[in-house]
Amino acid sequence: NAGVTQTPKFRILKIGQSMTLQCAQDMNHNYMYWYRQDPGMGLKLIYYSVGAGITDKGEVPNGYNVSRSTTEDFPLRLELAAPSQTSVYFCASSYNTPQGYNEQFFGPGTRLTVL
């Protein structure tokens, strides 16, 4: 199994440009997540999905959009990039039950710089 994969690894955007960060998992997990991590800081949840076709906002959703058309893929869309979106973006997945959140598996991250 490849686990959680993310592309690209690095990207530089100009202010106002748009891009999509790709995330895929091959573990048949129902939950997927997008986080951002600013330098020296903890993780902030942007969006998450509990299954194909279902997404919900996390703590910092403004400036981002997501979709989940399949169990495997969970792309994150940045519209009108701003310098404040300079960060490392992590995608994660887990198999959760009604009893709670289980172990999350993280991708290697995408380092995004907006200039």
Add this chain to the structure above:
Amino acid sequence: LAKTTQPISMDSYEGQEVNITCSHNNIATNDYITWYQQFPSQGPRFIIQGYKTKVTNEVASLFIPADRKSSTLSLPRVSLSDTAVYYCLVDDSNYQLIWGAGTKLIIKP
């Protein structure tokens, strides 16, 4: 909303036991408390998870008191390779994931 509090940093020496405590109020009654480890330029990696009392696996122990307002990650006999940032993760009564700010652990020879 739940809030978590962890020490910003700690240091210790090889072979010592290290305990990192996370305070968390207003967490969901029946959900897990989870700890992750993160090395530079990598995603976090699961260490241990528990609901109450004590949980032990091959790398760590997790102690959770009855009131569940805190949890303590215990790393036995640390080595240089345990130098990393450690995060606690809880979900609050609204089932929102709340990550701690992280504790930077430095192990010295």
